[in-house]
Amino acid sequence: MTGVEIAVGYVFAWLVGKARRVSGRADAEVDRGLDAGMDRLHDLVSRKLGDDPALQRAAEEAQSGQEELSARTHQRLELALEDAAEHDTGFAEALDEAVKKLQAASAQTGGGVSATSDGQAVGGNVEIQAEGGSVAALRTGDVSITNPPKPGPYKG
Numbered sequence: 001m002t003g004v005e006i007a008v009g010y011v012f013a014w015l016v017g018k019a020r021r022v023s024g025r026a027d028a029e030v031d032r033g034l035d036a037g038m039d040r041l042h043d044l045v046s047r048k049l050g051d052d053p054a055l056q057r058a059a060e061e062a063q064s065g066q067e068e069l070s071a072r073t074h075q076r077l078e079l080a081l082e083d084a085a086e087h088d089t090g091f092a093e094a095l096d097e098a099v100k101k102l103q104a105a106s107a108q109t110g111g112g113v114s115a116t117s118d119g120q121a122v123g124g125n126v127e128i129q130a131e132g133g134s135v136a137a138l139r140t141g142d143v144s145i146t147n148p149p150k151p152g153p154y155k156g
Contacts, residue, residue, distance in 0.1 A: 004085065004095070005078060007041065007095055007098070008074055010041050010102055011042055011077070012062060012077075013038065015058055015059050037101050037105050044091075048091050049080055052080050053076070054076035057073045058073050081095065
């Protein structure tokens with residue numbers, strides 16, 4: 001089930017968002033549709049998994065300020081969701097539907113791209129081109145362009 005991996009990411013994003021709101025660091029503008037969809041997904045997952053240690057650990061990692069789940073917690077949460085979906089087709093269908101709705105909402109809002117610190121994120125196509133010995137980049141630091149010697153016999 002491919003939606004499980006995506007669901008894990010959304011669940012952790014919800015947990016991180018909750019931790020930020022609690023600590024007063026939430027963004028001023030939150031897309032309500034996307035936020036509501038993430039609430040529904042988290043409610044679905046938390047009702048199904050209950051006190052599952054993987055979900056509890058994910059919440060702890062979010063509250064500690066981690067930007068991403070640890071690989072182990074990610075794997076455990078994914079396995080817990082896969083197991084639940086394998087044993088409950090109703091849950092599997094609801095999870096798949098919730099993920100599809102979140103993906104659609106994310107695409108409508110510019111798409112789930114983000115950057116932290118001094119990074120850049122692009123939600124769409126970018127074309128960068130350099131011609132005639134120039135330099136082109138989305139972003140670059142100091143650049144020096146020199147004219148190398150023309151190829152010829154080795155002079156050593």
